[in-house]
Amino acid sequence: MAAGLPPGGAWELAPVRIVRAQFARASRHLDHLEPGLVDYLRLPLRTITINLPVEMDDGHVENFVGYRVLHNSLLGPGKGGIRFHPEVSLEEVSALAALMTWKCALVRLPFGGAKGGVTCDPKQLSRREQRRITRRFIADLGDNIGPYTDIPAPDMYTDAQTMAWVYDTYDNMHPGTNNLPVVTGKPLELGGSKGRNEATGRGVVLALERALSLGVLPGLDGLDGARVAIQGFGEVGRVAARLLPERGAQVIAISDSRGGVLAEDGDSLDLDAVTAHKADMGTVVGLPETRSITNDDLLALPCDLLIPAALGGQIHAGNAAGVQARLIVEGANRPVTPEADDILTRRGIQVLPDILANAGGVTVSYYEWVQNIEHHSWPLDDIHGRLRARINDATDRVVARWRGFPADCPESSGELCTDLRTASLVEALQRLRLVVEQRGIWP
Numbered sequence: 001m002a003a004g005l006p007p008g009g010a011w012e013l014a015p016v017r018i019v020r021a022q023f024a025r026a027s028r029h030l031d032h033l034e035p036g037l038v039d040y041l042r043l044p045l046r047t048i049t050i051n052l053p054v055e056m057d058d059g060h061v062e063n064f065v066g067y068r069v070l071h072n073s074l075l076g077p078g079k080g081g082i083r084f085h086p087e088v089s090l091e092e093v094s095a096l097a098a099l100m101t102w103k104c105a106l107v108r109l110p111f112g113g114a115k116g117g118v119t120c121d122p123k124q125l126s127r128r129e130q131r132r133i134t135r136r137f138i139a140d141l142g143d144n145i146g147p148y149t150d151i152p153a154p155d156m157y158t159d160a161q162t163m164a165w166v167y168d169t170y171d172n173m174h175p176g177t178n179n180l181p182v183v184t185g186k187p188l189e190l191g192g193s194k195g196r197n198e199a200t201g202r203g204v205v206l207a208l209e210r211a212l213s214l215g216v217l218p219g220l221d222g223l224d225g226a227r228v229a230i231q232g233f234g235e236v237g238r239v240a241a242r243l244l245p246e247r248g249a250q251v252i253a254i255s256d257s258r259g260g261v262l263a264e265d266g267d268s269l270d271l272d273a274v275t276a277h278k279a280d281m282g283t284v285v286g287l288p289e290t291r292s293i294t295n296d297d298l299l300a301l302p303c304d305l306l307i308p309a310a311l312g313g314q315i316h317a318g319n320a321a322g323v324q325a326r327l328i329v330e331g332a333n334r335p336v337t338p339e340a341d342d343i344l345t346r347r348g349i350q351v352l353p354d355i356l357a358n359a360g361g362v363t364v365s366y367y368e369w370v371q372n373i374e375h376h377s378w379p380l381d382d383i384h385g386r387l388r389a390r391i392n393d394a395t396d397r398v399v400a401r402w403r404g405f406p407a408d409c410p411e412s413s414g415e416l417c418t419d420l421r422t423a424s425l426v427e428a429l430q431r432l433r434l435v436v437e438q439r440g441i442w443p
């Protein structure tokens with residue numbers, strides 16, 4: 001932590017700095033990587049910023065700003081979601097695009113990394129306004145996206161309907177060819193894949209289950225009886241909350257952007273009741289027979305597993321010392337800062353990192369892309385089986401690498417590096433490095 005800067009402050013949470021720090025830590029494990037190659041693997045290939053004038057429902061015109069960043073295309077076309085959120089910035093989108101490069105490399109998908117976003121507050125926009133923003137954004141991106149160049153998908157506050165508008169806009173601009181693979185996360189009727197909408201949450205549970213079975217948490221080798229707190233009740237948190245009890249885990253607390261609920265007397269929450277309350281009241285807070293807690297309280301609950309599945313930068317130098325979970329599973333992208341990583345590692349708390357834990361979404365996106373190219377649709381069992389095999393394989397490689405770190409790592413490198421995040425990044429970067437050596441630098 002830089003001297004004089006407040007823990008958990010803007011400096012610590014800056015997305016590009018986080019990704020740079022994670023990269024620097026991992027790249028020390030790659031021998032003889034020359035500085036030019038370090039920059040090539042670290043920096044985005046291309047960034048696009050677009051001003052989007054949009055006519056609102058009441059007739060006035062508002063300007064929105066949209067971004068698309070292609071971070072790296074060594075392994076294939078760019079792949080990554082589009083988010084709609086007030087905090088979207090070129091900085092954030094660039095950092096998230098880098099995470100996508102590493103995520104795809106780690107799970108061995110034939111994609112590079114990309115990300116997009118529009119700075120807007122979707123909670124204040126009508127569906128029609130969201131449609132106009134999407135269409136204008138995609139039209140202005142033009143041939144900067146395409147089935148073999150850069151393939152968008154859903155992310156925060158975008159969904160299958162948004163992807164249908166992306167497809168429709170692109171298809172109208174490129175008639176006469178199969179454009180379905182230009183975007184993934186589409187509705188089922190429009191070339192979407194079975195299992196895509198729950199794939200990220202399912203991947204979280206699969207990676208967690210595998211990591212436990214490999215002994216990352218001494219004394220807990222499976223989900224049966226594990227006590228879990230989940231931050232976030234969106235696509236990821238909601239699905240994880242449904243799948244975990246099926247495997248014997250107890251979800252003791254869950255939250256959304258307004259706050260959380262904790263089961264009375266240390267019991268499990270009734271997830272059907274939580275879902276019904278959220279549907280009626282717009283929040284989980286206030287569910288009868290539960291105790292209302294803040295999001296900060298949730299992060300500090302005594303439990304076995306903590307799943308931050310909401311925003312980035314949630315666990316930082318200001319609150320990491322209060323975490324009582326034994327393992328953190330990053331359902332969201334970049335919820336734990338590098339400073340918090342150090343504090344947690346010193347305290348013996350492991351973090352199953354985003355590029356592994358939430359890779360299920362992009363994995364099933366890849367299956368959707370393949371099905372679209374093949375004009376084919378795979379059964380759900382097939383998707384589940386393939387997802388499990390791929391996540392298991394990536395988790396096995398990460399844990400093996402982690403176990404291979406030298407015991408004196410902290411002293412020799414001057415930094416803590418006995419963590420699963422560094423192991424995951426090294427695994428991803430080794431693959432990228434191998435491919436850059438095989439391909440050579442153009443020309």
Ligand code: GLU
Nearest residue numbers: 080081153155361362365
């Ligand atoms: N937005 C998701 C992620 O961060 C999925 C991206 C995709 O499916 O391409 O991994």
